[in-house]
Amino acid sequence: MELTTNVMKYWLVTADEKMQTHKEYLSELDQAIGDGDHGHNMARGFQVAAENAKESTEEDIGALMKAAAMTLISKVGGASGPLYGTAFLKASDKWKGKTSLSKDEFAEGLEAAVEGIKTRGKAEAGSKTMLDVWTPVLDYVQHHDIAAPDVSAKAKESMEQTESMKAEKGRASYYGEESISHIDPGAYSSYLLFEALAEALDKEEA
């Protein structure tokens, strides 16, 4: 597996499409256990990130992802801004100067991203946040040859598991027991992000 600059751009563009399509649903999830802006936040941030990626002539994957990180930080507004922003920023550092990533190089960036989210949010997996998707996906990527359908399935299954969790971080934690039986909005947007990755991988393989 080799992830080229083009595949990475395609990842960002596809992620944006998914955020736009599921914007209402993400906000609905956030309405139940938050402030109802997660779809709006993600759609606003990824739209600009994808536009910039499309127009960019950047070959360096690190630079490409760093630009996306800065856009997310500036545009997202909610907690997901610094969290996704930090994730992309930490990954971009590992990918600096590269125009193609091996599976291990990709995994290294993903690991840095997950560490970044944990530090930024002072959280671990199990608190009903986006980490409950990022952590199992990282684990999969680290220990398997990446197969697109498996990435997608792993992200989906992990997202679904947040439904039965009790929120311990972020606004949803104010809901205590009542946060149970709702999917975490950030977990859902992370699932969309990894679905977009799976589609990008498919494209690469095609």
Added chain:
Amino acid sequence: MELTTNVMKYWLVTADEKMQTHKEYLSELDQAIGDGDHGHNMARGFQVAAENAKESTEEDIGALMKAAAMTLISKVGGASGPLYGTAFLKASDKWKGKTSLSKDEFAEGLEAAVEGIKTRGKAEAGSKTMLDVWTPVLDYVQHHDIAAPDVSAKAKESMEQTESMKAEKGRASYYGEESISHIDPGAYSSYLLFEALAEALDKEEA
């Protein structure tokens, strides 16, 4: 000693004159250990209270003082609003239906006023507040035949003693040790109020 409705009106009018004259100084005192609005607050409140008293045809001292209380509550804005407002309100209750007050009746109203300030501000004398003037003046009134110069002297001396106290209530308490060596603004305005009372008593005796 008999305090008539006219003397009580004169008290309010004279108090207003003093608040207007010392407006800047009161705010200066408040600038040092507060937010610099005490003169503004007192001048605004007493101006309207005095105007209303002048225009009023009310004979009932209770009703007159209750109207003044409501004006202070509405117009003063700062902590001194609910404090002076509560003081006048509690006193007015004791003076209801009277057109003239004996010394003991006056003292009864003053006692209710001091209790009102204590309850409203959850404070006692010694915390560097207006209570450090009201409490000794009450004590004097309760235990002596009232002599105008003595009321004035008692209020002045008590006001001056706040200079060496450490503030334990109100905004000034945020200044801790630094509140020492400043006169408390509310003690100063209370001194002005009792100086006005002394002038009203003088008028009554004349």
Added chain:
Amino acid sequence: MSKTAVIIVSHSEKIAEGINDLVSQTKQPDVHVFAAGGTEDGEIGTSADKIQHALQQADNEAGTLVFYDIGSALMNAELALDMLPDLEGNVEIVNAPVVEGTYVAVVEAGMGKSLEDIAASVRRQQFVE
């Protein structure tokens, strides 16, 4: 059954309105929030009259929680409540950080929690880490 209402008493009209904006995003539609900020003329300070007005508007079966910022805000809130003896027992003025406390209260009111339960969650000690 109505839901616990919330009043924000602040020295600043902008703070009170800003908190109202902040919580309106997270608020269930049947949680009623009232801002009583600034003096009568919109200056920095508090107004017992504004608070009385808010208390009357907020009045409901489930009760009203009152948050306040500094200094005179508490005194004027207590005074306003003294002036409305009919509301006694149905209103609690609660010692909590005004922004953070109001936020938590509005979420919990939306969940249908009682006045007492919400007051217990937001009291200052709960904010200690």
Added chain:
Amino acid sequence: MSKTAVIIVSHSEKIAEGINDLVSQTKQPDVHVFAAGGTEDGEIGTSADKIQHALQQADNEAGTLVFYDIGSALMNAELALDMLPDLEGNVEIVNAPVVEGTYVAVVEAGMGKSLEDIAASVRRQQFVE
């Protein structure tokens, strides 16, 4: 010697500005306070860019204390500080009620207290009765 500067990070532009109005009454003229409220477009949210800008403006010998309200406010404040490594060690993001804490900090900054002393006075535990 300069005095400790203060930054207010809030989800609401109005809250941040209202706190600034509130403390400006009590403030020594040489205490500098900066409001970083709302998103770039003035919506409810926080902006790492606005906070970075405030951190740069506030930068001074005596240091800067940062107050924040809920959720992303802290994350964006930490992110903004990460982006300005030169300021490290001279800025403290402090866990205190945003309105009440800022008020106390501005008073104490005016008294010439150090960043550490002010942070110690305003940390959440200090607000417990």
